[in-house]
Amino acid sequence: MGFTILFLIAVGLSMDAFAVSVSSGMVLCFTKTRQNLRIAGSFGFFQGIMPLIGYTIANTFSDKFEAIDHWVAFILLGFVGGKMLWEARRDGEELPGGDPSRWDSVLVMSIATSIDALAVGASIAVMPHEGVLALKFGYLLCSAVIALVTFVLCFGGVILGCRFGNLFGKKAEVVGGMVLIGIGVKILLEHTVFA
Secondary structure (H helix, E strand, C coil), X not given: CCHHHHHHHHHHHHHHHHHHHHHHHHHHCCCCHHHHHHXXXXXHHHHHHHHHHHHHCHHHHHHHHHCCHHHHHHHHHHHHHHHHHHHHCCCCCCCCCCCCCCHHHHHHHHHHHHCHHHHHHHXXXXXXXXXXHHCCCXXXXXXXXXXXXXXXXXXXXXXXXXXXXXXXXXXXXXHHHHHHHHHHHHHHHHHHCCC
């Protein structure tokens, strides 16, 4: 696997996290660097650590987890998105009620959007050891690139979403919740209907 392929894999894996980051930025309205770092850092960390986990357990558990990974992502994203929609129903608040930068929300969203990276880690374990994978710790380099690309895209995604969130106010939380649920449905359909 060459660096170009690795970069494209990293971008592809980070798209769900990027979309969630944009919707999180829309909900936050006025983001602080600390909140942005927490969101982007958590997404980057989990996108980077999941391939290592997948690589490590590829021969033992990948077939068993692959059967349910899409359901786990669907349930987690559906829960967070549903919570955002529920909180958007509350009246009398100028700012959206939910805070997607809270650690509990960030962890759930990070895990849910990085589950596909487990499969990538498992596939790295069985790929021919060429290009990046020919290096002694090539699998670590793959995970680091995935983490870095995800962090950069998600950091920008929160800023982008925040700019749109200021324009749309409370409706941004509804859009954010619908995006999360939509991503969960997309993951579920990709693994069941379109597999």
